[in-house]
Amino acid sequence: MEMVGIIWPFGANFKKFHADPGIPNEDKMQYLVQVVEEGSKAERLVQSFPATASNYPKAIQQLQERFGRDDLLVQIYVRDLLSMVMRNATTGRMTSWKES
Secondary structure: OOOOOOOOHHHHHHHHHHOOOOOOOOHHHHHHHHOOOOOOOOHHHOOOOOOOOOHHHHHHHHHHHOOOOOOOOOOHHHHHHHHHHHHHHHHHHOOOOOOO
């Protein structure tokens, strides 16, 4: 199961862990439970599965379907960027890139 396009806060470290065939799925599931952000939708999704080796691939698949869609991520990032620009424009706090 390849993890293409997933941008999770813990993504880089987790991808290495996920790709290691020497680590049992049970350990991967325990690690996944530990690294998801507390109180997040991802945490609720992961915790909806009992922490067993057989549920690890299921949890990963659900995370990919829910949070791994590049098209949605681009829309979210563009919306957030535009929101910041509009907020700065209305408050008059526009600074140049050189000033920051």
